[in-house]
Amino acid sequence: xxTIEPRITVGVDGSVGSAAAxxxxxxxxxxxxxxxxxxxxxxxxxxxxxxxxxxxxxEALFDAIRADGERAIADACSLVASIDKDLVVTTEQPxxxxxxxxxxxxxxxxxxxxxxxxxxxxxxxxxxGTAATVVAHAHCPIAVVRGRDGATxxxxxxxxxVGVDGSxxxxxxxxxxxxxxxLRGTPLIALHAWNDVTYEDAFGTxxxxxxxxxxxxxxxxxxxxxxxxxxxxxPDVEVRRVLVRDRPRHAxxxxxxxxxxxxxxxxxxxxxxxMLLGSTSQALVQHAQCPVLxxxxxxxx
Numbered sequence: 001x002x003t004i005e006p007r008i009t010v011g012v013d014g015s016v017g018s019a020a021a022x023x024x025x026x027x028x029x030x031x032x033x034x035x036x037x038x039x040x041x042x043x044x045x046x047x048x049x050x051x052x053x054x055x056x057x058x059e060a061l062f063d064a065i066r067a068d069g070e071r072a073i074a075d076a077c078s079l080v081a082s083i084d085k086d087l088v089v090t091t092e093q094p095x096x097x098x099x100x101x102x103x104x105x106x107x108x109x110x111x112x113x114x115x116x117x118x119x120x121x122x123x124x125x126x127x128x129g130t131a132a133t134v135v136a137h138a139h140c141p142i143a144v145v146r147g148r149d150g151a152t153x154x155x156x157x158x159x160x161x162v163g164v165d166g167s168x169x170x171x172x173x174x175x176x177x178x179x180x181x182x183l184r185g186t187p188l189i190a191l192h193a194w195n196d197v198t199y200e201d202a203f204g205t206x207x208x209x210x211x212x213x214x215x216x217x218x219x220x221x222x223x224x225x226x227x228x229x230x231x232x233x234x235p236d237v238e239v240r241r242v243l244v245r246d247r248p249r250h251a252x253x254x255x256x257x258x259x260x261x262x263x264x265x266x267x268x269x270x271x272x273x274x275m276l277l278g279s280t281s282q283a284l285v286q287h288a289q290c291p292v293l294x295x296x297x298x299x300x301x
Contacts, residue, residue, distance in 0.1 A: 004140075007035040007090075009109040011102050011130070014072035017115030020152050021145040022076045023083060024291060025113040028143075030084040031183045032110075038076045038091045039105055040069040041098035069093045098130045106138040111293075113143045135285055135294055141176060143293045144285045148257070155290050158260040159187040159240070163252050163280065166222050169265030173295040174226065177263040178234045180293075186260065187238040192223040193251040194243075219243060249283040256288040263293045 010025035012018045022038070029036040042065055073091050080089055094101060106112045114131045135142055147153050162177035164170055174190075181188035194216075220243055231239055244251045256262050264281050284292045 003108060004110060005035075005108050007037050007109055008032070008111045008113060009037040009039060009102075009105045010076070010113040011098060011105075011115075011134075012038055012040050012072045012076045013098070013115075014068060014075065015115065016152050017145070018072070019075070019079060019115075020147065020154050021113050021115035022079050024143070024145045024154055026080040026083040026087060028111070028113070030087055034110060035088040035090065036080060037105070037109070038073055038080070038089060039101060040072050040091075040093045041096050041101035042066065042069055042093065066093070099133050102130070102134045103137050103139070106134070106140045106142065109140050111141045111143060112138055113145060116144060116146045131285070135281075138294075138296055141293055141295045143291055145291045146285075146288050148289045155260045157186075158258050158290070159189045160184065161189045161191055161252065161255045161259040161262045163248055163262070163264040164190050164192045164223055164226050165248065165265075166226060167265060169295065169297050171226070172297070173263045173265045173293075174230055176293065176295055178230045178237055180261060180263065181237045182234050184260070187240055189240045189242055189255060189259070190223065190227055191242045191244070191248075191251055191255055192219060193246045193248040194219045216243070216245070249280040252280065252284060253287055253289075256284070256290050256292075259290045261291050261293060262288055263295065266294050266296050 008025055008029045010022055012022060026036060070093065073093060077089055077091065080087055102112060102114065112134070114134055116131065131144055135144060145154055148155060160177055160181040162173055164174065177188060177190075223241055223243060227239060227241070231237070242251075242255075252262055252264065262284060264284060266278060266281050281292075281294050285294065
């Protein structure tokens with residue numbers, strides 16, 4: 001059984017995107033009064049072949065890779081200290097690739113933070129391979145730190161936006177979104193997008209299932225029911241209800257252009273049981289204009 005510790009973990013690799021993730025994680029840990037753990041997994045692909053190291057210069061290459069990791073961690077710690085010198089910070093650099101390291105860390109952290117792209121990402125890549133894989137397999141809420149229009153500067157103002165669809169995973173996202181809005185002292189936009197059209201795959205046709213007015217009343221009722229208890233728990237949070245007839249991913253992507261954080265469940269009520277990441281959360285971590293926090297389903301007891 002995994003033990004959840006009172007900490008936030010951030011993965012670093014020395015890239016500009018990694019620095020943005022560290023700054024965002026440090027501010028988050030400071031607001032939540034949690035310890036921050038900075039981790040770096042050694043990129044040793046190509047150094048080892050079979051059971052041994054490649055070539056006479058492999059030891060020097062290994063030392064260089066380790067030194068790069070140590071610099072990345074040191075730079076991250078300096079950045080954290082400039083944000084909150086009293087923040088408790090721990091570090092780790094195991095001989096382990098980044099992806100399995102971060103997934104294992106997600107078993108114990110309250111939240112995991114990664115940058116949009118890493119040191120190995122191409123300039124025009126929407127999401128680095130490490131981030132994409134970890135988002136799909138993490139065991140705790142995971143934030144992908146993004147800026148406006150692909151920039152590294154992360155928005156520090158604007159509302160928190162949460163996608164609401166009535167699923168259990170959406171309820172978990174609401175809990176975190178209300179807490180984040182309260183800690184940040186910013187309004188919460190509870191966005192519920194619905195579509196009255198269903199598409200027949202076999203023929204490519206569309207049909208209206210229910211009269212639109214009836215559907216809209218039902219969806220408005222659903223949104224109100226989902227928010228009722230949370231508004232009582234967080235009376236300090238100004239809640240703005242947004243109900244739109246649109247696909248959720250499109251509506252949330254538009255909202256991200258003015259938000260400082262978007263919170264979504266990893267799978268909505270339309271997701272398949274075995275799907276690791278739903279289409280809405282996939283679209284957001286790839287294209288959103290602000291950090292995206294993906295909330296994973298709570299493990300079954």
